[in-house]
Amino acid sequence: MDLRNGVVSAYALAALSGLLLSLSYALHPFWLAAWLAPAPIIIATLRAPASHRRWVSLLAGAFGGISTFAYHLTVGGWFAALLIFVLVALAWSSAIRLAVVFAERCQFSLALLSVPVVWAAIDTLLIHLSPHGSAGSIAYSQMNALPVIQVASLGGMPAITFVVLLGGSLLGLLIGKGLETDRKEKLVAGIAAIFLIGATLAFGFIRLDGTDRPSGPNTVLVATDSVDRRQTSWGGFLQVYGGAIEQSAKPGSIVVLPEAVLDLPEAQAEVAGRELAERAFETRSTIVVGMSVEGVDEATGRALIAQPDGRFHWYIKQHLIPGIEGALTPGTQPLVVASATTKIGVAICKDMHFPTLGREYAQQGAELMLVPANDFEVDDWLTARMTVLRGVESGFSIARAARGGGISFVSDRYGRVLAERRSDGTMGVLEAEIPLRKTASTVYTAIGDLFGWLCALGWVILTLLRYGLFERVLGRVRS
Secondary structure (H helix, E strand, O other), X not given: OHHHHHHHHHHHHHHHHHHHHHHHHOOOOOHHHHHHOHHHHHHHHHHOOHHHHHHHHHHHHHHHHHHHHHHHHHHHHHHHHHHHHHHHHHHHHXXXXXXXXXXXXXXXXXXXXXXXXXXXHHHHHHHHHOOOOOOOXXXXXXXXXXXXXXXXXXXXXXXXXXXXXXXXXXXXXXXXXXXXXXHXXXXXXXXXXXXXXXXXXXXXXXXXXXXXXXXXOEEEEEEOOOOOOXXXXXXXXXXXXXXXXXXXXXXXXXXXXXXXXXXXXXXXXXXXXHHHHHXXXXXXXXXXXXXXXXXXXXXXXXXXXXXXXXXXXXXXOOOOOOOOOOOEOOOOOOEEEEOOOOEEEEOOHHHHHOHHHHHHHHHOOOOEEEEEEEOOHHHHHHHHHHHHHHHHHHOOEEEXXXXXXXEEEEXXXXXXEEEEEEOOOOOEEEEEEOXXXXXXXXXXXXXOOHHHHHHHHHHHHHHHHHOOHHHHHHHHHHO
């Protein structure tokens, strides 16, 4: 009877952990859930009979993937949705069982590190290998916890993931049964973990405390239209947006329109660029418009930036949505232009899901990113906050104009959203002063994903230790 009750309680705890993971991965996540999520499943796996441990840990991971399954089904289809669901479940199961193995060997420090190291490593691999970049990271669950996300300025997204999951791992291991570990090791490792979490929060509060919001250029985000409507002539574009541009373009101001509001052949696009540059020169303003351009050999997603000196530049979107933008050819170069007060970088929508690109812009001196975007309404909040985090990592302010039900916003280098408006199909104008960076660039700009790659190495070492491969190698060397 006790065994049966233990199995039932283990599955109940696994379901609780799965619920917390589901809240963490949701399109509108609850930040505290991610801190608690590892604890119940670690306790459950430690208490469950050996024959049930794989299924208990898989249950928690499966529950964690439920909240976004419908979303992935909508935007990626059945294969993508099932693949992501299975991979998330397997990854959580593997990380939890790795921690439990070390816990039962009385290796508390290794057990404590297992879950945060594995998931920080997975974040790093996603950043550099996934066609969707950093999308799907549990780090984004913390976007409403500003002190927590400041650590991204040091170690990027993997640092957020590591610290958040460290807390839940510590709680689960301290409560879980069967930990006949050395008391001194438990005490030292526990104090070290608490100190690291406390230091992270202290760093976040200190970084935010006393930071003013220095005034910068007046920025106007103009958005209308729905996701399936765009203009196919320069005259049609001016009928829709011309009045709003005329009213918004003032000396020194920046006007940003969304992604793909206009479809033009390449020759007409050049004409549009010259005309828009004339307007920018006349009004002494900067104007950015997202459009699709059909060339002789290829089609591209572009942003046109017209400057007050009468010049204009093209930026070609580098990161395309698989399948949906399969007909477009990606660009290969960032675009940073100088204005009277700052250096401006231009990127388009999905580009900002890639921390490596944000870091590249910061290395080229960009203090302000202008981002035309075109969203799915269902993920409007999450995709907007993914963009916000790039500013924290690399130290720049962001002005993002979105259509398709998306969120237009202005944010600063600390991840504070200073103004925002959701596109609703009507002509919407969001106006705000955008703060410019007055301090040095971030540590993350300099070192990139060094912390994440160290975690990837740590994952390999932990795996080798789990299966005793180090001991075998040492034994052969000694013999």
